[in-house]
Amino acid sequence: MTHQLEIRNLHATVGDTEILKGINLIVPRGELHAIMGPNGNGKSTLAKVIVGDPEYTVTQGEVLVDGQNILEMEPDERARLGVFLAFQYPVEIPGVTIANFLRLAMQARKAEGEEVSFTEFYGKLQSALKTLEWDESIVERYLNAGFSGGEKKRNEILQMLMLEPNYIIMDETDSGLDVDALKIVSKGVNSMRGPGLGGLIITHYQRLLDYIVPDKVHIILDGKVVQTGGPELAKKMDTEGYDWVKELATA
Ligand SMILES: Nc1ncnc2c1ncn2[C@@H]1O[C@H](COP(=O)(O)OP(=O)(O)OP(=O)(O)O)[C@@H](O)[C@H]1O
Numbered sequence: 001m002t003h004q005l006e007i008r009n010l011h012a013t014v015g016d017t018e019i020l021k022g023i024n025l026i027v028p029r030g031e032l033h034a035i036m037g038p039n040g041n042g043k044s045t046l047a048k049v050i051v052g053d054p055e056y057t058v059t060q061g062e063v064l065v066d067g068q069n070i071l072e073m074e075p076d077e078r079a080r081l082g083v084f085l086a087f088q089y090p091v092e093i094p095g096v097t098i099a100n101f102l103r104l105a106m107q108a109r110k111a112e113g114e115e116v117s118f119t120e121f122y123g124k125l126q127s128a129l130k131t132l133e134w135d136e137s138i139v140e141r142y143l144n145a146g147f148s149g150g151e152k153k154r155n156e157i158l159q160m161l162m163l164e165p166n167y168i169i170m171d172e173t174d175s176g177l178d179v180d181a182l183k184i185v186s187k188g189v190n191s192m193r194g195p196g197l198g199g200l201i202i203t204h205y206q207r208l209l210d211y212i213v214p215d216k217v218h219i220i221l222d223g224k225v226v227q228t229g230g231p232e233l234a235k236k237m238d239t240e241g242y243d244w245v246k247e248l249a250t251a
Pocket residue numbers: 014019037038039040041042043044045046055204
């Protein structure tokens with residue numbers, strides 16, 4: 001079996017409008033790819049379709065993780081495959097502390113009958129909090145309740161560090177991270193990089209890619225991947241904008 005995330009001819013609509021018009025891409029496990037592109041061309045839609053947002057209808061295509069189509073899976077099945085969709089839990093859950101949530105989420109990744117031991121949980125938690133330069137008291141707070149944008153983001157990375165996913169999908173909207181928070185978030189992601197982690201980072205701003213240098217960059221225009229290249233492509237976007245891509249696409 002090839003370990004990879006593959007998006008195959010993905011088409012999706014909202015109402016009567018087709019937004020994704022045949023996205024194709026392959027991310028081998030071990031690589032992080034960035035998705036860039038001008039505003040309003042389908043980046044967030046791609047992320048939401050992968051999460052299974054009911055507002056979008058997939059009309060064709062598949063999202064395959066190690067050969068299995070995750071679009072047809074329940075969240076717990078995806079979790080067991082090791083897929084982490086970073087923006088899946090931005091909601092506030094009153095009455096559930098971060099510690100409780102993390103423990104439950106770790107348990108959900110285990111096979112039936114296997115327990116997350118306290119030692120495993122606490123050991124990982126200590127190491128993740130250290131990476132994120134976060135005080136332990138944070139885990140007694142209720143999930144996302146009253147969190148600042150930066151704290152929510154840091155919490156998302158904390159979940160990732162604890163769950164050790166095989167694949168991540170992150171949609172980095174302009175969440176208002178200051179430079180320090182951006183550095184810490186990037187440090188968290190970079191600390192997980194290696195042969196065991198693959199995924200997509202959808203960026204609306206190039207500056208994130210100064211910290212998380214992608215293995216490849218794909219540019220989405222009008223619901224399709226129109227260019228793929230190395231990290232230098234992100235730099236080119238930064239200095240030259242998207243006009244040349246638009247010209248290529250219409251040539
Ligand atoms: N739920 C929706 N209802 C109506 N139109 C939508 C919906 N979701 C997306 N669209 C439209 O689909 C197009 C693509 O939107 P999307 O958010 O995916 O773009 P984006 O590439 O992520 O843009 P940005 O960089 O500005 O965040 C836009 O024209 C948007 O208005």
